Each structure stands twice: as C-alpha cells, then as structure tokens.
Amino acid sequence: MTPAVLGLVLFASVAHALWNIAAKSVSGKGYAFVLAYHGLSAILLAPIAIWLLVSGTHAFSLGLLGAAALSAVFHIAYSVSLQSGYDHAPLGVVYPTARGVGPIITIIVAVLFLGERPTAPETIGAFIVLAGIAVVTVHPRRVGGGRTTNGGHGKSRGHGMSRGHGMSRGHGMSSHGVGRGLAWGALIGTFIASYTLWDDFSVNHITDSPLLYFALSEICVATIMAVGIVTIPGGAGRRADFTSILSGHKRALLTVAILSPLAYLLVLYAMQQAPVSLVAPVRETSIIVGTLLAWWFFGEKNIGMKLTGAVVVVAGIGLIALG
Numbered sequence: 001m002t003p004a005v006l007g008l009v010l011f012a013s014v015a016h017a018l019w020n021i022a023a024k025s026v027s028g029k030g031y032a033f034v035l036a037y038h039g040l041s042a043i044l045l046a047p048i049a050i051w052l053l054v055s056g057t058h059a060f061s062l063g064l065l066g067a068a069a070l071s072a073v074f075h076i077a078y079s080v081s082l083q084s085g086y087d088h089a090p091l092g093v094v095y096p097t098a099r100g101v102g103p104i105i106t107i108i109v110a111v112l113f114l115g116e117r118p119t120a121p122e123t124i125g126a127f128i129v130l131a132g133i134a135v136v137t138v139h140p141r142r143v144g145g146g147r148t149t150n151g152g153h154g155k156s157r158g159h160g161m162s163r164g165h166g167m168s169r170g171h172g173m174s175s176h177g178v179g180r181g182l183a184w185g186a187l188i189g190t191f192i193a194s195y196t197l198w199d200d201f202s203v204n205h206i207t208d209s210p211l212l213y214f215a216l217s218e219i220c221v222a223t224i225m226a227v228g229i230v231t232i233p234g235g236a237g238r239r240a241d242f243t244s245i246l247s248g249h250k251r252a253l254l255t256v257a258i259l260s261p262l263a264y265l266l267v268l269y270a271m272q273q274a275p276v277s278l279v280a281p282v283r284e285t286s287i288i289v290g291t292l293l294a295w296w297f298f299g300e301k302n303i304g305m306k307l308t309g310a311v312v313v314v315a316g317i318g319l320i321a322l323g
Helices: 003-023 030-054 062-088 091-112 120-137 175-206 210-231 235-248 250-273 276-283 286-298 303-322
Strands: 156-159 165-168
Touching: 003 250, 003 276, 003 286, 003 303, 030 210, 030 235, 030 250, 062 091, 062 175, 062 210, 091 120, 091 175, 091 276, 120 276, 120 286, 120 303, 175 210, 175 250, 175 276, 210 235, 210 250, 235 250, 250 276, 276 303, 286 303
Parallel strands: none
Antiparallel strands: 156 165
8 A cells, every 4th residue: 555545544534533523412313413414415515426427527327326326325224233233232342343344344355356465564454453443442341330431421422434423322241232232243344344345346447436426325325315214214203303403513514524525535536546455444543533532522531542552553554554
C-alpha cells in the first residue's frame, strides 16, 4: 500500500470517527436518524450524479444501477442488524466481534477467491491492526455488577464504522449474553464484509467512478428506507422520530450527512488503488480515533488499554506501509 493510499484511508478513518461522535448525540431514534442522514446525503450527492451523467463524463447503465441497489441492500442490512444486535446483546461482545469478523472475512475471501496476494509484512500487519482494535474495544466488567461499562455510564452506545450506529442496553455479561453477542457480531461482521467486497468489485469492474456509484447507492438507500418508514409496522412512531430529528438535531444530522459519505468515498477510491484485504483492516483504525475522542470529549475510562491498542495498531499500519 503506497503512502498516498494509506493517507486516504487514515483520513477517512478520522472523518468516520468524527461523524460517529456527532451521531452519539442522537439516541433512541435509530431507523429515523439513519434515514435522515442518508436522505440528506442523497440530496447533496444527487446534483453531482446528474452532472456526471449529463456532462458525459460517465455513462449510466442498468448494471451500474443494479450494483448500487445491491450495495444499498447490504448497507441497510448492516444498519438494521447493528441496531438489533445492540438491543439484544452486550455491546462489549457485539462491537468487537463485528469489527473483527468483517475484515477477517474480507481478507480470507479476497485471498482465496479474488486472487489478491498481499506480501508477508502486509498480511502480518493487517492482523496486528485487528489485534490492536480488539484491545481497544474490550469493555471490562464493572466490579460486582457484571455489566459492560462505557465511561462509567449505565448505557453505552455503539458506533457503526461504516454507515450505521446503535445502542447498548447495558446487558449483563452472562454466558447466554456472550453467546448472543457473538452470534449478532458474526452476523453484523458478515454484512460488513459483504458490502466491502461488493463495493470493491463494483468500483473496479462495473464503474470507474466511485462518486457516481456511491451517489446512486445513497439514493437507493434513502428510497428503500423511505418506503420502509411508511410500510413497515411502527411507521408512525418512526415518522414522529424523523420529524423531531429534522427540528432538534440539525447540527448532528448535517455533520453525519457530510462526513459519512466523505469517509466512505475515500475508502472506495482507496480500493481502486490497493487490495481490499489491506484497505478493510486499515479503515477500522477509525475505532482507535473514535475511542480516543470519546475519552477526550465524554470522559470514557480505561484510557491505558485504549492507548496500548492504539500503539499496536500503529505498529500494524507501519508493517502494511513498509510492505
């Protein structure tokens, strides 16, 4: 991975962490907030997509639209499963499992089926990055309480590192809870790998314009979720949440709607220049940035563990860069 591409992915990680910090200010309105920021992103990106098509810079095709629609389905499945996982299992199990399983599946599929051949230092560095992320995302038990902690608060909210976010209900770390957390984390990680691998294929084989592809994908996400908020059970409550977000969370909505697509667009461009088996683990460094920002802004504890994990991640990134 060249320094320029590595810089793109790391900058994307910072942008991703920042929008997750903004998303943390909105709680209890998961579906509505996801629809709101995807909808605003789609509105902002639609004129760019139209210009790219009208100017003749890039051509429209049913294949491109189909690829964007499938990407949208994967991203929606990820967001919905993330919300459900945090509702039914401990954050301290779901979160690190999902963020670890996703890149691992991506690396395995890319090497076995896509013919990618990272060098030995790059491969070792990728797994060192994942190990460092695991150290950062471990949430120790509260003494005597058996509950996961997040900065000492009874509730902890998870940050989706791609396009979603969710909440933890503070579940006890029983063996049953751990089992459910592993199951949900594995499912979420599978969706992370699915959209990562599909988007990598799309920007390398279906279109040469990540910007047009992503804009169409965002439009598809917003359209599908808008239909869902009208047709699925509980739509009235979600529509009320949507209205309250538009009136009471404008700053968070605008921040996420701008930084979320920016972060993922940079990742898409990086996947055109470097193997997805390397881009996938490096982009998870957003977890490091996010946890350090959470410590700085929200006073979350266990900073020693977080800094240790950050050092491990930096070592892994160094190996990838040297490779």
